[in-house]
Amino acid sequence: MENNRLVQANGVTVRAGDQALIYNVDFHIDTNEIVGIAGESGSGKSMLTKVILNILPKDCRQTDGEVVVLGQRMNGLTNQAKDKLITSGLGLVPQNTVVYLHPLIKIQSQMIDGYIHRKLGSKKEAIEKASGLLKEVGIDDPKRVLNSYPAQLSGGMRQRVNIAMALMSDPKLLIADEPTTALDCVVQQQVLDLFVQLNQTRHVAIIMISHNLDLLRAYCSRVYVMYAGRIVESGNADAVFNDPKHPYTKALLSLIPGLEVDKTKPLAELPGMVPEKDRDRTSCIFAPRCPKAADACGQTIQPVDDNDRYILCPFADSKPKEVA
Amino acid sequence: MTRFVLKRLVSAIVVMFFVSMITFIVLKAIPGNPAELVLGTEASPQQLALLEESMGLNEPLLVQYLNWIGGLFTGNWGQSYVFGEDVLTLIVQRLPVTFSITIFSMVISIAISLILGILSALHPHGIIDSISRTIVQIASSVPAFWSGMILLIVFASMLNLFPVSGYVSIDRGFLYFINSITLPSICMAIGECGILIRQFRSSMLSALNQDYMIASKVKGLPYWMRVVKYALRSALITPITVIGNQFAKLFGGTVIVENIFALPGIGRLLLTSVERRDIQLLQGIVIFICFMVVLVNFITEVVVMMVNPMIRLGLEGERE
CATH class of the missing domain: 1.10.3720.10 (MetI-like)
Structure with a gap:
């Protein structure tokens, strides 16, 4: 099983100054998996992928824990070695499709420059590969797209180009950071189906970050639920969504508005804000907003961790039944 | 792309037109006329009238303006009385x-x-x-x-x-x-x-x-x-x-x-023309500098357009 492990993060903490942004995060993904990361805005979902990809903002740094990418420990490697390792096996599909591609450079040049620089092939091979990949992601006229500037393409097209660009190095893992945020519903669906298709045909694993729980439920085999920089619950997607154990997960799931909403009543919401300070506390970080908070929440929390199920709550147990 | 250039060109011409008009009006509004300056305080009214006549200063303002503009195009920018030479x-x-x-x-x-x-x-x-x-x-x-x-x-x-x-x-x-x-x-x-x-x-x-x-x-x-x-x-x-x-x-x-x-x-020439109230020369220099400014701005815009594909291809920029 360890041979299949693409990325493993153990107890990773990222801080900006003294303030913890994510704290003690354990995460892993194996080949051919689609793993979801869910959570509110500001819960540290993107920060986790930034640690993995070594693209942390300048004022943030990883202070604890270790990240293992493709069997190699990242801690202690030089920046250059890290980048080399990451580019050899990981690809990023961004949230923002507008400026992820350089507005003043033609698509072709942007798609092939990394490939050529890393001496994976000649320019001719690179162009052939690029147009092949564009076809694969559903673009009918790769020639025209390769000769276009990003502004000449629609948002959906640009996201397809981004996916194709990420595939140029034949990655084993794609990290999709809210890949459908800027797209309309129809295109969202197409892009998501494309991910599934790539997962099946190329056996590329995918980390899918989203605040859209329905989307994660439909596409992921495992999910991590993050809150305030902590992983509060993780496990098999069906288990987590059908039988949520952590009060936060329960709250999130209960808040998804259905089609039969009573329009005379305001939508249900979770009162309060995601805390920014003291994310590295050992007591429960969700307690101030938790409907079931009790004295035990103020103590150090021992997470439940077995059967691939992880719950950071003193009242949870992993057995499939409701906790009082 | 051609449309863009043409549009800029037209706006440049409009700017030049207004600048020339303002220059002309402002310099006309200054007390004293060129004929007086040329002849000095000792001149008799007859001499003054004669010179004014020959310099076209008795014509209506509009005619004087059109004469000046016409001169600008034909290379006749007028005489500088200080230097006794052609302004251009x-x-x-x-x-x-x-x-x-x-x-x-x-x-x-x-x-x-x-x-x-x-x-x-x-x-x-x-x-x-x-x-x-x-x-x-x-x-x-x-x-x-x-x-x-x-x-x-x-x-x-x-x-x-x-x-x-x-x-x-x-x-x-x-x-x-x-x-x-x-x-x-x-x-x-x-x-x-x-x-x-x-x-x-x-x-x-x-x-x-x-x-x-x-x-x-x-x-x-x-x-x-x-x-x-x-x-x-x-x-x-x-x-x-x-x-x-x-x-x-x-x-x-x-x-x-x-x-x-x-x-x-040109800077010194400008200063001299102001100090000596050489209105023909001053008018010429001001209009020339304006022309250069408009020209440079026009060139700048065309250059920016050439390096920016979003403008070059007539696409709307999504940023900025």
């Missing part, structure tokens, strides 16, 4: 001086600002950034007449590296020519650096913070290639407009420098 000839004679110091100071300031601006953006709050920020502060607060004096005292008088004054034409040897325009050009470049360093730094900083920099890193491009191919390309566009504007401003702003360094350029 006077301007053309002095053009190379002003032009050389403007261009040379532009080259100096762009070179310095580009290097300092980019380096300080690559390491914000680093040593180079601190140094360049100090330079910006000093450069933008020191007036040209003072820095000109200091340059003269240090480099011309004490170190004897450059001549104190005067202009050597390029036919008399390129090195002599450069030597004669170096100090005035540096003097003008100092002020420019204050603006341009900041401009290059901020546009480079904003480019470095864009998502495409992450894209280029994840693709595995090395640092220098990310900086040169991705960041620098966007970072150079905004300053082009500023450089164009600065060039236009410099061209009309050589008066002080030309006087400090005693250079026979």
